[in-house]
Amino acid sequence: MPGYLTTHVLDTARGCPAAGLLIRLSRITDAGPLPLREMRTNSDGRTDGPILPEAEFAPGHYELLFHAGDYLRAAGAESGFLDLIPIRFTLSERVHYHVPLLLSPYGYTTYRGS
Numbered sequence: 761m762p763g764y765l766t767t768h769v770l771d772t773a774r775g776c777p778a779a780g781l782l783i784r785l786s787r788i789t790d791a792g793p794l795p796l797r798e799m800r801t802n803s804d805g806r807t808d809g810p811i812l813p814e815a816e817f818a819p820g821h822y823e824l825l826f827h828a829g830d831y832l833r834a835a836g837a838e839s840g841f842l843d844l845i846p847i848r849f850t851l852s853e854r855v856h857y858h859v860p861l862l863l864s865p866y867g868y869t870t871y872r873g874s
Contacts, residue, residue: 763854765812767824768873769805773864774835777805781831785811788821788848812851823848826861828868837865 765785769778781801786793796816799807811824829843842863847870851857858873 762814762856763817763819763851764810764814765817765822765851765857765859766810767807767858768860769801769826770860770862771805771831771835771864772862773837777801777803778831778835778861778863779803779805780834781805782827783807783811784825784827786823786825787818788823793823817851817854819850819852819854821848821850824859824861826863828863831863832865839865841866842868 767783769781771778779801783799784795785797786795797811799811802808824847826845828845829840832842842865845868847859849859859870860873862869
């Protein structure tokens with residue numbers, strides 16, 4: 761069974777996908793975060809492919825770092841409350857993992873999606 765990671769970012773304040781948002785994926789090691797990939801969301805709020813593709817999948821601890829502040833400022837948000845949103849999680853099985861982010865200028869929600 762293939763293992764891979766996808767994400768999706770929705771701007772819940774504006775009711776639309778969060779297009780153009782920068783996301784960095786790192787593997788968490790004993791020495792700290794090891795950067796693996798950097799991608800931007802497309803017009804649907806998704807990356808154009810898996811942020812961690814099947815060929816590079818390995819069980820372990822990971823972090824998605826969402827550059828929410830840059831996106832929110834570009835979208836016209838007046839608040840500078842949120843900046844970087846780190847989400848740390850563990851991938852343990854070779855399955856599809858989906859980690860969506862629901863974003864607004866003053867808060868966010870995430871969960872393990874499908």
